[in-house]
Amino acid sequence: MSDSNTTDFTNPSTFILLGIPGLEAAHIWISIPFCAMYAIALFGNFTILFIVKREPSLHEPMFYFLSMLAITDLLISTSTLPKMLSIFWFNSREISFSACLTQMYFVHSFSAMESGILVAMALDRYVAICHPLRHSTILTNSVVAKIGLAVVLRSGILTLPYPFLARQWPYCRTNIIPHSYCRHIAVVNLACADIRISSYYGLFNLFSVNGMDVVFIAVSYTLILRAIFHLPTKDDRLKTFETCTSHLCAILALYIPDFFSSLTQRFGHNVSRHFLVLIANVYLLVPPVLHPIIYGVRTKQIQVRLLQLSFNKET
Template sequence: MSGSNTTDFTNPSTFILLGIPGLEAAHVWISIPFCTLFAIAILGNFTILFIVKTEPSLHGPMYYFLCMLAVTDLVLSTSILPKMLSIFWFNSREIDFNACFTQMYFIHCFTVMESGILVAMALDRYVAICDPLRHSTILTNPMIIKIGLTLVLRSGIFVLPYILLATWWPYCRTNIIPHTYCDHMAMVKLACGDIRISTYYGLFLVFSGIGLDVFFITMSYTQILRAIFSLPTKDARLKTFGTCSSHLCVILAFYVPALFSFITQWFSNNVPHRFQVLMANLYLLLPPMLNPIIYGVRTKQIRDRLLWLFPHKGT
């Protein structure tokens, strides 16, 4: 450990995660809200999976996509929280070289996958509202399986070169990462070589992956809103729009924190690093916590099943 932060090495066997630089004294206190987010995310997403599995009336396209979202959220939150809490509670900052890049791969892979699932859910809402008579024939179980496999392959293949490029750079400056997890931007800044190709591929990944997803979601909701406004009565319009409200809230819960995190990284010279790290954590932790709450509160079938599981006293 004595020479781990000097320049007399190339590709060290371990990296050192600092946590939140400048807030080391408050790590234990900061861990409380993060641990709470994690506990709610685990409990909420497992509850969603249990309810959908045990309730035959929920065995439909929207709820299958919701289960995919729950699994993705579970993987995302467990990819960063255990190591983060070990830093905050036990000052266990070392992470193996390969483990660091494995964590990075899972974070980016499942972030892209979650974005793709939101597109699939938008497709479900589009077919249900704009072509309801064909909904059951278009979104069949085999089609849902194909969509799920496509999302897994897309995210895995798209992200793999991004991570492989990072593993190929020589790391000879320092092995200290000023972050709570192996963030790609924080990692490549430690590399000694020309990292422009990683930067270019990162931009390609953002625009071809997340950017296209946002475009398809926007196009879907443009058609959905046209169909809703063509309905004859206000009650019918409100009722139909209500079927999309949960999905819209989940979209905002995912993309808004991510947007703030990306903005703080792009304007890193004007934003304190501790705030950048906090935002990078929140955009990965908030959606897994909020998604099951949003669907649990706003979806009648899930809400009714929850009330049945936890009946009031005296009923």
């Protein structure tokens, strides 16, 4: 490893992930909340999937989309946390060039899928509130499956340029990535070449995928709020709006860390490296932890089914 960090190479056989630069001495302590969050994410999202599968009354579009979100949360956290914990616990920092590009692809692809699923859930809320009598005829199982397929294809196709662009650059200075996983911008910043194409495509992807998704969600909720304000009583308005609160919390949990992390990685030149890496990890870890908690607390059907399962186990 001694020479590989400085000698000339066009495609390094391995990269070295530093974990959280500047906080190496605290890696063991940092791993404790990270491991706890990963365990909560696994347990919470598998519980959501189990309850939706076992309860026939939950076999409807809202919970199908919630299941898609749970699967995506499991995939995005599993694509990064095991390697991250191996760095913290065993100082296992090496990752092959191909494995790094593969991780890069999956991290950004699953992130885009999460965003697309939240748009689909906003569509479900819009149809349920603005066209309640036509909800079952508009969002049929076939339509839900097609929406899910469209989200997967969009994310997979738009993320493909990331690893292909990263592979073409020469990495002749260092193979040390000052990060805990192979984030696109962290990898291409190591290249000794003009990487503006990669940087511009990353910004294009951020605003064309997540940015447009935020616009679609905003339009949906504008129409939803207009419909809510036309309801006759205050109780009806509050009751209808409460059906959207889980989704709104999930939106905030995803987009605030996402945009903050992406923009500070590119423009936060005066921000400390360890803070940037911590924010990037929060962006990956927090939504998978919060989504099952949000929907478990705010969704009555899931609460009832979970209590039934717990009561049956006790008896």
